[in-house]
Amino acid sequence: MTPDLPMRVSARVIRGKGRGKWLGYPTLNLTIPAGFPLAHGIYACRVFVGDELHAGALHFGPIPVFDEPALSFEVHLLDMTLADAPAAVDVEIVRYLRAVQSFPSSAALAEQIARDVDATRRALAAYDESRR
Numbered sequence: 001m002t003p004d005l006p007m008r009v010s011a012r013v014i015r016g017k018g019r020g021k022w023l024g025y026p027t028l029n030l031t032i033p034a035g036f037p038l039a040h041g042i043y044a045c046r047v048f049v050g051d052e053l054h055a056g057a058l059h060f061g062p063i064p065v066f067d068e069p070a071l072s073f074e075v076h077l078l079d080m081t082l083a084d085a086p087a088a089v090d091v092e093i094v095r096y097l098r099a100v101q102s103f104p105s106s107a108a109l110a111e112q113i114a115r116d117v118d119a120t121r122r123a124l125a126a127y128d129e130s131r132r
Contacts, residue, residue: 005043006127008092009033013085016074019066023110025117027059027074028085036060036073042097042116044123047075048090054080057113057120058093064102065109078117095123 016029028047040061047056055078062069075091097119103109 005096006092006094008090009036010088010090011073012088019106023106023113025057025076025110025113026081027076028082028089030073030075030089030091032060032071032073038093039096040071040100042100043093044095044097044120044127045075046092046094046124047077048092049082049086054078055120055124056091057097057116058091059100061100064100065106076113076117078120094127097123 011030011033014029014031016027021027038060043058043060045056045058047054056075057078058073058075060073061071063072075089097116101112103112
């Protein structure tokens with residue numbers, strides 16, 4: 001059960017395994033807040049890095065394509081590469097996009113991430129429009 005969205009959480013940035021960068025979609029890997037209520041899935045979000053606001057695609061859950069049952073909480077910033085990872089970020093989670101799923105290869109995963117990025121852009125544009 002996913003709580004009402006949007007919701008905002010704060011999280012520390014932690015070291016990841018570098019797979020997002022290798023796939024062409026670098027991520028900020030985040031600590032999972034205590035009692036985090038979201039269902040596993042992909043979400044459209046906004047990421048506050050200091051005073052800057054960035055669009056993001058968020059993954060929360062296991063990573064089946066790499067056979068990793070441990071939960072991952074990571075966000076890809078759209079159209080933005082940070083020179084240095086911040087110590088912490090605030091994430092405003094706006095819309096659920098899809099469930100976590102497995103893929104036959106890392107290439108198939110990268111193709112789905114591209115579709116997720118497009119879906120994120122559309123979801124954030126619709127969210128902005130609904131707030132006007």
